[in-house]
Amino acid sequence: MSGTHDVPGGVPGGAPGGVPGDPHGGRDRPGHRAALALGDDALVLAQRLGEWAGHAPELEEDVALANIALDLLGQARTLLSLVDDEDKLAYLREEREFRNVQLVEQPNGDFAQTIIRQLYFSVYQELLYGQLAGCRPEDATPVAALAAKAVKETAYHRDHAEQWTLRLGDGTEESHRRAQRTVDGLWRYTGELFQPIEGLDIDWDNLRATWTTSVRAVLEQATLRVPEGSQGAVWAAGGGRQGVHTEPFGRLLAELQYLHRSHPEASW
Amino acid sequence: MVTDTPLVPDAAAPGEAPTPLEAELLRLAGSVPDPELPQLSLADLGVVRAAHQHPDGRVEIALTPTYTGCPAVETMAEDIRRVLAEHGHPDAAVHTVLSPPWTTDDITAEGRRKLAESGIAPPRPGGPAPGGGPVPLTLAVRCPNCGSTETELLSRFSSTACKALRRCVSCREPFDHFKELL
The missing domain is CATH 3.30.300.130 (Fe-S cluster assembly (FSCA))
Known part of the structure; x- marks a missing residue:
């Protein structure tokens, strides 16, 4: 990320519409809270997927996961720039200030875990962006404009995750076993996806129903068992939107922020 | 940015x-x-x-x-x-500007010709024909090397975000395809 802002009529690097002297740079306005939540989802998942570069099972997957990460990073930059300086937000916030769902910070694990995490998240993001993009262009908020743009990219991410879910679930005994293990293991993080975000005009019940139908169809076709019970009923994971994160998130942030904190303003 | x-x-x-x-x-x-x-x-x-x-x-x-x-x-x-x-x-x-979103239909005819010339299969056109013409068929992606329509998808993601990787079944050459974004 570079800090060269070019905002006609705006304050370079500043918070658009931010209140002078506001220590949070306008982050507490509802529209900004929404941009921060969606921007953090994209940023954290981009960082996770970037960890695969050079380690994926085959070259095409190295390229695919890096491309998906790049799309997400682009979304994150646009969304976070709506709130404040993107570099400041990415590199200088503490763990409790991030508003991403806990699903995206979960470790890559084996390839199956990455793919199932991708399935759960990309189906959600495509539906969410699709609803946001549904308004008339002249009514579009900046977040809706980004959603209308990014929903087409997300469709490719979802397709990628679906194809791999089918191959892993309906593949060998070992790939099926591992896919099922992570389908069950990550299920508890999916309830949080449907926690309403202030500032977004979304039918959350409809989003949850559509998500469940879509994910169920893919899992069943992949011969995987759909976990029973509502998401998070036994042990309700979630709280990421309120700044509560799981243990692996701290290590992810350390890697993400280390260079910038050690060498402030470092650039290529 | x-x-x-x-x-x-x-x-x-x-x-x-x-x-x-x-x-x-x-x-x-x-x-x-x-x-x-x-x-x-x-x-x-x-x-x-x-x-x-x-x-x-x-x-x-x-x-x-x-x-x-x-x-x-x-x-x-x-x-x-x-x-x-x-x-x-x-x-x-x-x-x-992000709105309205860019689509591969914004690439001009000249742009498509130049893509094909440099070995990149251009994106297929999307959307109904202007004036409500017939429903468009899904066209095959043509190999930019030998022109064959027998090509297969290797990966949805390739050297840049906007391309997919395909291979020609006839001449066996792999090639980039500027994938549709509509």
């Missing part, structure tokens, strides 16, 4: 014909080669949206990214500023 606040081009309000200067600015900005596909100009790619001269003389160009995360956007903006500076507009501003 090059961003904008309103996300709608305040340059050139819809329906307002560009002034001769603005048309010239559009031509100059459009003549800049794409940083990753230098055989195409930004005009071929359809990413230069508008040019505007403010009453106080300031000049502004609206640019739209192909993909949200396209790393070439910043280079494009720099190149446009440089070309405009060389033509007497030293302080031109370039800002990005």
Whole structure:
């Protein structure tokens, strides 16, 4: 990320519409809270997927996961720039200030875990962006404009995750076993996806129903068992939107922020 | 990052014909080669949206990214500023607009020809024919090397965000396909 802002009529690097002297740079306005939540989802998942570069099972997957990460990073930059300086937000916030769902910070694990995490998240993001993009262009908020743009990219991410879910679930005994293990293991993080975000005009019940139908169809076709019970009923994971994160998130942030904190303003 | 606040081009309000200067600015900005596909100009790619001269003389160009995360956007903006500076507009501003989203249908016929010529299968056209013509068939992706329509998908993602990797079943050559974004 570079800090060269070019905002006609705006304050370079500043918070658009931010209140002078506001220590949070306008982050507490509802529209900004929404941009921060969606921007953090994209940023954290981009960082996770970037960890695969050079380690994926085959070259095409190295390229695919890096491309998906790049799309997400682009979304994150646009969304976070709506709130404040993107570099400041990415590199200088503490763990409790991030508003991403806990699903995206979960470790890559084996390839199956990455793919199932991708399935759960990309189906959600495509539906969410699709609803946001549904308004008339002249009514579009900046977040809706980004959603209308990014929903087409997300469709490719979802397709990628679906194809791999089918191959892993309906593949060998070992790939099926591992896919099922992570389908069950990550299920508890999916309830949080449907926690309403202030500032977004979304039918959350409809989003949850559509998500469940879509994910169920893919899992069943992949011969995987759909976990029973509502998401998070036994042990309700979630709280990421309120700044509560799981243990692996701290290590992810350390890697993400280390260079910038050690060498402030470092650039290529 | 090059961003904008309103996300709608305040340059050139819809329906307002560009002034001769603005048309010239559009031509100059459009003549800049794409940083990753230098055989195409930004005009071929359809990413230069508008040019505007403010009453106080300031000049502004609206640019739209192909993909949200396209790393070439910043280079494009720099190149446009440089070309405009060389033509007497030293302080031109370039800002990005997202709405309406760019689609592969914004690539001109000339752009498609140049893509195919350089070994990249162009994106297939999308949307119904203007005037409500027949429902379009899903066309095969043609091999840019031998012209065969027998090609297969290797990966949905390739050397850049905008391309997929395919292979020709006839001549066995792998090739990039500028994938559809509609």
